[in-house]
Amino acid sequence: MATAKIYNQEGKEISELKLAETVFGLRFNADLLHQAVRVALANKRQVLASTKGRSEVSGGGKKPWKQKGTGRARHGSIRSPIWRHGGVSFGPTAEKNFKLKINKKMAKRALLTALSAKSRDNEIIIFDDLKITAPKTKEMAAVMQNFPQAKNALLVLDKGVENARRAARNLPNLGTADLGSLNILDVLSYRYLIFTKSGIEFLNKKYGSAE
Numbered sequence: 001m002a003t004a005k006i007y008n009q010e011g012k013e014i015s016e017l018k019l020a021e022t023v024f025g026l027r028f029n030a031d032l033l034h035q036a037v038r039v040a041l042a043n044k045r046q047v048l049a050s051t052k053g054r055s056e057v058s059g060g061g062k063k064p065w066k067q068k069g070t071g072r073a074r075h076g077s078i079r080s081p082i083w084r085h086g087g088v089s090f091g092p093t094a095e096k097n098f099k100l101k102i103n104k105k106m107a108k109r110a111l112l113t114a115l116s117a118k119s120r121d122n123e124i125i126i127f128d129d130l131k132i133t134a135p136k137t138k139e140m141a142a143v144m145q146n147f148p149q150a151k152n153a154l155l156v157l158d159k160g161v162e163n164a165r166r167a168a169r170n171l172p173n174l175g176t177a178d179l180g181s182l183n184i185l186d187v188l189s190y191r192y193l194i195f196t197k198s199g200i201e202f203l204n205k206k207y208g209s210a211e
Contacts, residue, residue: 002119006126006197011146014128017197020204024119026112035102036110036184042100044185050094054079054087107184112207114187125150125194130157135166144174147194154190156182156199179203 002025003016019025059079067074081089102110118124125147132139144150155168158179168174177186179199187193195203 004119004124004126004200006128007147008128009130009143009146017126017200018204019119019200020208023112023203023207024116024124026109026116028117029109029113032106032110033113033184033188036107037188039100039102039107040183040185042098045098047092047094047096047098049092051088051091053089053091053093054081057085057087059085108207111182111184111187114184115193115203118187118193123192125153125192126200127194127196129198130161130164130196132161132163132167135163137167137170140164140167140171140174144171150192150194152190153192153194154186155194156186158196158199158202 002019002021004019004024005013006015006017008014054077057079059077061077064075064078065072075083078086080086115124130143132143144153147153152173154175154177155164156177156179157165165176168176175186175190179195179202
């Protein structure tokens with residue numbers, strides 16, 4: 001079983017923690033990660049572009065002019081797509097669905113594979129505890145100054161640490177995520193992951209028996 005170093009907020013190594021092989025020791029699988037990220041990005045995508053068809057645009061249903069005798073081309077409606085201000089043919093609509101699916105076992109495996117890759121690359125930092133007395137940016141900035149390598153990091157927090165969450169909010173290169181809802185995009189969007197000791201123990205317990 002692999003181990004990881006545990007640091008205090010001053011940046012000093014104080015102990016080691018065992019990491020579950022089923023969480024932090026999986027073999028890298030690029031195809032699985034690609035599929036999981038593709039699904040996550042697709043499901044996060046919002047429908048922004050939307051056009052109106054000829055039945056939705058404003059305009060009368062009356063024939064613009066009689067069929068014959070005017071010398072002009074025949075038309076049946078000013079809402080025709082070939083008219084200015086008419087409906088749009090084959091345009092994007094709000095009903096467009098970008099959703100993709102991946103089964104739960106594959107999604108979980110992809111998350112653990114990403115965590116394992118971070119562990120192998122020594123890109124996981126573990127705090128013994130994180131105590132922020134007030135939701136002030138300068139307090140979190142002082143802590144992060146002790147870890148100069150973590151210039152682009154994600155702070156993974158459990159519930160009940162609102163001070164730390166709010167203190168990290170204004171630091172440009174530090175993101176935050178909830179431990180209980182950590183996902184593949186969270187893990188891969190930052191170079192370093194920062195956990196507390198209790199957070200790692202939570203992951204070991206939750207996924208320790210995963211196949």
